[in-house]
Amino acid sequence: MSDAPGRSQAGSNLSLQGAGTPVRATLALNQVSCVRGGRSLFSGLNLQLPGGQLLRVAGANGAGKTSLLRLMCGLLSPTEGQVLWRGQPLAAQREQWGRDLVYLGHAAALKDDLSPLDNLLTACTLGGQPAQRNAALQALTDAGLRGFERTPARRLSQGQRRRCGLARLVLARSAPLWVLDEPFNALDTAATAWLEGLIRAQLLRGGSVVLTSHQGVALDDTPHQVLSL
Numbered sequence: 584m585s586d587a588p589g590r591s592q593a594g595s596n597l598s599l600q601g602a603g604t605p606v607r608a609t610l611a612l613n614q615v616s617c618v619r620g621g622r623s624l625f626s627g628l629n630l631q632l633p634g635g636q637l638l639r640v641a642g643a644n645g646a647g648k649t650s651l652l653r654l655m656c657g658l659l660s661p662t663e664g665q666v667l668w669r670g671q672p673l674a675a676q677r678e679q680w681g682r683d684l685v686y687l688g689h690a691a692a693l694k695d696d697l698s699p700l701d702n703l704l705t706a707c708t709l710g711g712q713p714a715q716r717n718a719a720l721q722a723l724t725d726a727g728l729r730g731f732e733r734t735p736a737r738r739l740s741q742g743q744r745r746r747c748g749l750a751r752l753v754l755a756r757s758a759p760l761w762v763l764d765e766p767f768n769a770l771d772t773a774a775t776a777w778l779e780g781l782i783r784a785q786l787l788r789g790g791s792v793v794l795t796s797h798q799g800v801a802l803d804d805t806p807h808q809v810l811s812l
Contacts, residue, residue, distance in 0.1 A: 642812030
């Protein structure tokens with residue numbers, strides 16, 4: 584499926600390409616601007632991300648990719664404009680928004696003294712999506728961590744730490760929006776294919792995914808948009 588021609592965002596250096604059949608948008612940015620440390624990262628950004636679509640955010644280091652993702656999650660407030668979820672501002676639906684969203688930052692964010700199992704259970708509970716112990720163990724097995732479920736996180740390699748964080752996605756099938764900051768970092772070929780499969784499954788069941796990635800990923804055949812900073 585080829586992308587439609589890109590269009591410039593008024594008042595910013597952002598460009599957008601769309602793919603796929605338009606459906607009702609779930610996440611929307613209306614005239615959003617962001618200023619950090621006295622520097623304008625982007626302005627006048629308009630975006631609609633329907634269910635079943637992937638949004639890839641591209642740009643150089645320091646261009647504002649992480650700020651944009653945090654803004655989409657409600658962790659930052661836009662300098663101007665609004666972020667909407669299902670037509671309503673995020674601030675008006677914090678509790679439901681927490682259940683609908685899974686956000687994984689570029690760091691694994693593990694407690695070193697806890698095992699992968701305890702880290703995963705804790706992350707799910709704090710995210711408003713509690714998981715059963717058996718389901719969490721299976722998710723860690725799916726992530727390639729069989730035999731390491733009860734190993735202190737400090738003893739894991741960088742790739743294992745990343746997979747531990749990503750195991751949450753196995754348990755997040757009911758969350759309609761995933762926001763992932765550099766999720767492919769430190770993954771080997773097998774783990775990269777596994778994560779691509781999780782993302783494809785999320786899109787097929789009508790969920791949406793926003794991600795940044797320095798690596799090329801084999802997802803260009805999915806309904807997607809590309810946002811370049």
